[in-house]
Amino acid sequence: MKNLIIIASLLLTAPIMAQTKVVKKNAVKANNFGITYSLPKTSLVIDAEVTKVTCKAGPYYKYAEKYLGVKDAVTEDKVYYELGKISLINKGLPDADNTYVVEFKPGTVAPYAYLTEEGLLCSINAEYTPEESELEVIKKKKPISDKVEDTSVFSEELLMAGSTAKQAEVAAKQIYRIRESRMNILTGEADNLPPDGEAMKLVIQQLEAQEKALTNLFTGILTKETEHYEVNIIPNDDLEKEVLFRFSNQLGIVDADDLGGVPVYMNLKAIERAPALDPKEAEKKEKALKGIVYNIPGKASIEILMNNKSLYKGEAQIAQFGSREGLAPVMFEDKKAPVKVFFYPETGAIKQIIQ
Template sequence: MRNIVILSALAALLAGCVTSSRILVTPLGTGPEDAEKTYVYALPQTILKVEVTCQEVRSVPGPYWEYAEKFLGIGEVIRQPSSSWDILDVEISHHTEADPGHLYSLHLLNGTFREEMLDRFRQKGMLLDGTEMVKASIAGPGLVSNRKSDYLRYVDLGVEENFEERTETMYKTLVTDTSFVRVPVDRTIVEQKTIARKAEEAAEFILLIRSSRFEMLSGEYKVFPQGEAMAAAIDRLDRLEDSYLSLFTGKNLRTVYRRSYFLVPEQGAVSSDYRLGMFSGQLGFVPAGLMEGVPLEVRITPEGKTAGIEKLNARVTEEYHYNQLYYRIPDVVDLKVVLGDRLLKQERISLFQAGALVAHPLD
């Protein structure tokens, strides 16, 4: 350790002998007034973008669900309307912006200074000149998703008419001179079919579809479709059967939503938790005051890999007051996105805010 201190002091002495310039770097607004020139630079900070993809599944019973087992032998059907939510995916990206808490002025007190000396730091993203343009966007929750608004409507309830005719016999009494005579009279009544009758017709049509498809596949048709016509016919029959089966089994509508968040981690090497919102398995994203759901959080834990560098630099910076450049070495952090106790995503990324502030001699 003593040898390191001696070598550091020797390097400082040599640097002072070689350079003819005197430069002082201070936080912006605190520099000397007698500087010949002043340059401004900023340290970068890491901005996180968290994109959450979730799905809502809405289940709606069919109009004939009560007759599914009677006419088709299907017992597992949707009986009540319901809604369920789940998170499908989490994507994490990041970009850098100028850190407003780390703006510095480089003051040339005497001698010369070439701004190109900072290029190697800029190329590595260690310094920013503050004029960089940032463009990052997220989609708001109010935008339309891929929901099919009319998918849950049942408009095709069968191929038969909604009304049926029936004949009933009634008796009309005729009065004669000597007696009363009851004469039968037939009349036709048109009435709306019952739900049970319409369900029976729909079930018969499903069986007809299956029979037609079997005959087509087994070659029993007199005119047998060929090539693409065969595939198109089978596909159409499949979709038609699914449509009529949903009258008994119900429908599930899956809608995908995406929510994005910008997150600016705090300065320092301590662990931090950031709540993105509350998520419910029945309602999706809900307001915090609703007392429903579990928190969706981002947990950041720095690994402290730059802690030793910062301690060593703290001893050196007092000796190198002039002709030194301040920058920050990012630290690696363990980043987790959790929903309650459920881990959704885990990544290791470099975070400038968790890193060490060090000084580099200007040569």
């Protein structure tokens, strides 16, 4: 299997992803002045925003245009789904095949490193504060819900009206009376004005709630609930028309093998890749790696499509397409000015060297 695909379920009640935690590791005599860490392999996290729209028709929808001039009233109860923004985040996973021990000489001044909880290298001889990832920002957004409660606003006159047509006429008159009352209060022409600003604000809010509830009897109610769906891919080669999941307007996101939905594809092509080495060259290079081993990631162009329409297009750094290099141990032996190195834990690449 060239590429590992992990499908995650809809994130309905899942807790918000905790921000990356880091751990400080000191190189001391007890651990032979060595700190164990792992280089990452790239996992691409595809996040799809899905909105569930629930439509509930009002009892007077047939009269919405006649009395209120509304032409797009909900005419039937139904549920459908909309596929929204597609995001792609680069996430690093510890590579068990690339775990190293960075060894400092006993004379080095207070050497230490920051690692993620999973053991990915963040910094050496420098304080490290993790940044909030795009994925964490996305998941912190509160689910969108446009639900409006259809509170009871049936007046005696409305209840006494015999037919639905007559009820619609009475309800429309109530709406216009509410609008007139609100306008009179705002312009100061009402007979009994609220005593102060706070009271006026409260009265206006109540009038608007009544108007909204009555209007819903004509226009209907639309409820929107936004959810997130994730797919994780660990690419080891190019991808062409890899099915991430399928989408249905009636069912939302369904599994990749469920023919009830339209496939959402990913195309991934390496645009920067380290040259392939034969086994002897690879073994020779591995033996030559000394000091702090880090990644020089490759790069890939990525496009996600549905119905030949591009939903996402961009580039990502891929550790698996790159190579590994080493920082010489002598860099860390200066007692007066110890070198500080910052890394990208997602890719294992060097971010900054401060001397």
